[in-house]
Amino acid sequence: VYSSGNQSKYYAYTSVGGGTPGMTVVDTGSDVYFVARNMVGPNVTYTNESVVLYYDFGNRSVTGVLAYAPVTLYSGNNPVVSSSINTPIVVTESASAPFIGLMGVGMRGNLSPQLFFPYPYNQAMAVNLPESTLSFGLFTGAIDSTGSSYIQLENQICNNYGTTIESNSANCWNTFAIPVNSSFNNGDGTYTESTMNGVLDTGS
Numbered sequence: 001v002y003s004s005g006n007q008s009k010y011y012a013y014t015s016v017g018g019g020t021p022g023m024t025v026v027d028t029g030s031d032v033y034f035v036a037r038n039m040v041g042p043n044v045t046y047t048n049e050s051v052v053l054y055y056d057f058g059n060r061s062v063t064g065v066l067a068y069a070p071v072t073l074y075s076g077n078n079p080v081v082s083s084s085i086n087t088p089i090v091v092t093e094s095a096s097a098p099f100i101g102l103m104g105v106g107m108r109g110n111l112s113p114q115l116f117f118p119y120p121y122n123q124a125m126a127v128n129l130p131e132s133t134l135s136f137g138l139f140t141g142a143i144d145s146t147g148s149s150y151i152q153l154e155n156q157i158c159n160n161y162g163t164t165i166e167s168n169s170a171n172c173w174n175t176f177a178i179p180v181n182s183s184f185n186n187g188d189g190t191y192t193e194s195t196m197n198g199v200l201d202t203g204s
Contacts, residue, residue: 012134014103015079016089017041017069022100026134030054031112033071034064034090035101043085044069051090053104064092071103071113073134081136083116105134 015021016033019041024033032053049066067089072082088111095101105112105125114125120138183191 011099012103013074013076014100015039015041015072015074016101017044021072021074021077023098025099025102027102027104028106030102030104031106032088032090032104033101033113034062034092034095036095037091037093039095039100040067040069040091044089044091045085046091053090062090062092064090067091071116081117081121083113084118087113087116089113 010026011023012026013021014024014033016035017040019039022039024035030053032051034053045068047066047068050063051066052061052063054061068086069089070082070085071087071089073080092101103113105114114136115122117136121136123138124136126135183193185191
């Protein structure tokens with residue numbers, strides 16, 4: 001991943017449907033890929049469904065047409081991994097230059113391109129901003145080699161725009177049921193521990 005000059009956006013190089021690779025914003029606050037129509041290659045299936053997407057923490061929106069196409073990530077000029085042909089994307093009439101679109105990597109639904117990567121690249125994702133990398137793969141155990149910890153989210157139903165993901169019958173992760181253990185200072189040298197459900201928000 002690369003950072004823009006004002007440090008407000010992070011981007012990677014991607015292509016859609018065999019099209020030309022271009023700078024694509026990586027957004028943890030949304031979960032769908034949208035791209036300008038002129039950057040879409042020939043390997044795409046369009047629908048008649050109009051979709052409004054909200055991104056940038058819900059502060060911006062874009063309208064486009066739902067389509068299905070493979071999304072390819074690049075490292076420099078080299079393609080690294082491609083999603084399946086049934087990856088949901090939204091094709092818009094234009095995008096904000098110099099970017100060709102936006103890749104949502106949030107986990108609120110079964111719509112993000114990374115969920116359509118081949119195994120094991122569809123299992124987990126880590127953003128390492130100091131090293132400017134996106135990592136995809138299977139992280140084993142509660143803590144991986146980088147010291148990051150992981151929790152298993154519960155599944156729930158949501159709008160998946162007709163997509164299906166093998167090996168997972170549910171459509172979304174329930175981000176409103178994350179058990180968090182808290183320790184409260186009673187002010188007398190003792191502490192009270194309590195476990196309560198919290199909200200996991202990839203956009204804050």
